[in-house]
Amino acid sequence: xxxxxxxxxxxxxxxxxxxxxxxxxxxxxxxxxxxxxxxxxxxxxxxxxxxxxxxxxxxxxxxxxxxxxxxxxxxxxxxxxxxxxxxxxxxxxxxxxxxxxxxxxxxxxxxxxxxxxxxxxxxxxxxxxxxxxxxxxxxxxxxxxxxxxxxxxxxxxxxxxxxxxxxxxxxxxxxxxxxxxxxxxxxxxxxxxxxxxxxxxxxxxxxxxxxxxxxxxxxxxxxxxxxxxxxxxxxxxxxxx
Numbered sequence: 095x096x097x098x099x100x101x102x103x104x105x106x107x108x109x110x111x112x113x114x115x116x117x118x119x120x121x122x123x124x125x126x127x128x129x130x131x132x133x134x135x136x137x138x139x140x141x142x143x144x145x146x147x148x149x150x151x152x153x154x155x156x157x158x159x160x161x162x163x164x165x166x167x168x169x170x171x172x173x174x175x176x177x178x179x180x181x182x183x184x185x186x187x188x189x190x191x192x193x194x195x196x197x198x199x200x201x202x203x204x205x206x207x208x209x210x211x212x213x214x215x216x217x218x219x220x221x222x223x224x225x226x227x228x229x230x231x232x233x234x235x236x237x238x239x240x241x242x243x244x245x246x247x248x249x250x251x252x253x254x255x256x257x258x259x260x261x262x263x264x265x266x267x268x269x270x271x272x273x274x275x276x277x278x279x280x281x282x283x284x285x286x287x288x289x290x291x292x293x294x295x296x297x298x299x300x301x302x303x304x305x306x307x308x309x310x311x312x313x314x315x316x317x318x319x320x321x322x323x324x325x326x327x328x329x330x331x332x333x334x335x
Contacts, residue, residue, distance in 0.1 A: 097134055100155065101303045105164040105296055107142065109134060110305035111156040113282050117144050134158060146172055149246065151262070154181070154287025155305045165296035172243065178291040181238040181248060182216075182307065184284035184314055184324060185257040189215045189234040195251040198246050199244045210241035211251045219319040225273065233260070235320045248285060260284040260314070278317050282310045288326045 098110040111117075111130055118131045130160050134142050142158040143165035159165035171177050192214050199209045216235045223231040234257065249265045252258055258266040260274060261283035274280040289304040306326050315327065 095128060095133055097137055098305075099131070099138075100305055101301070102138075105160055105294070106145075106157060106168075106301075107134065107138065107160060108155055108157045108290070108303045111153055111287075112301070113151060113153045113310070114151050117147055118130070127244055130156060131158075135316055145169065146177075146243070148287055149249075149283075149285075150215060151283035152181075152285045152287060153305075153308050153311070155179075155290045155303050156287070157290060157303070164295070171236065171292055171295070175241065176292065179240060179287065180289040181240070182286050182288050182311075183236050183238055183252065183259045184311075184318065184320065185234050185236055185250065185252055186220045186232070186267055187234065187257045187258050188220075188232045189213070189236055189255075189257050191215050193255070195255060197251060197254050199247060199250055201245050208242060209244045209250060209251065211246050212241065213238045217320050217322050221318065223273075223277075226269070231273075233318045233320060235315065235322055249283075274314075276286075278314070279311065280314055280317075282308070282314075284311060284314055286311055286326070287310050 099107060100110055101108040118129050131142060131144060138316050139295045140160060142160060143162065145157040145159055145165060146167040148154060148156050159168055195211045197209060198206050200206050213236045216237055218234045225231045240247055246265065249259055249262050253265040261271060261281060286307045291302045294301050304326060306328055312327055
């Protein structure tokens with residue numbers, strides 16, 4: 095697999111991680127045979143250090159450092175919440191126009207951590223597809239900005255407000271996921287890391303990197319009549335150093 099490189103300089107490289115690819119080896123996914131760290135290392139013939147994480151099921155911008163010094167500098171920015179990340183998700187139901195979800199989450203070590211997510215609704219749709227006791231099915235495309243970076247934060251937060259992300263397991267809606275598999279042969283989780291913004295720790299220049307959504311994400315938007323002309327929903331990828 096050849097990775098889509100969005101940005102590269104002497105200190106950092108960013109890729110558009112495809113859905114289903116693990117960042118690195120994990121005991122939680124013993125079945126995986128390919129990992130972003132190893133694939134990128136072999137592709138650019140250089141050691142790489144992941145600056146942050148994306149779930150296996152999440153696509154989008156993934157930033158790597160090319161040295162331990164660059165990695166340490168970026169880890170400080172992430173720890174101090176100086177890195178801005180924007181995600182897009184397709185969720186069940188009609189969401190509020192704007193919302194802040196301030197809801198603590200428990201991690202895999204049973205530690206309770208404060209967690210905060212902001213979102214705005216981009217577009218909504220309603221289709222003549224019966225679901226449960228309803229005669230129609232409602233969906234929304236939302237733009238999410240996490241203020242914190244907890245494990246599965248966006249997935250858990252959207253489920254908490256009863257607007258689970260389509261294709262999410264185990265936090266999503268199994269009945270909706272079954273509908274998508276049967277009607278559209280779609281099993282991909284509809285969560286995409288579209289943009290990351292940070293200050294380059296060595297040049298002090300502002301860096302904005304964005305990744306276009308996958309063909310499957312765009313196909314799902316079309317199936318659900320979620321019409322949006324934002325730059326992330328076209329073919330290819332781009333960067334802005």
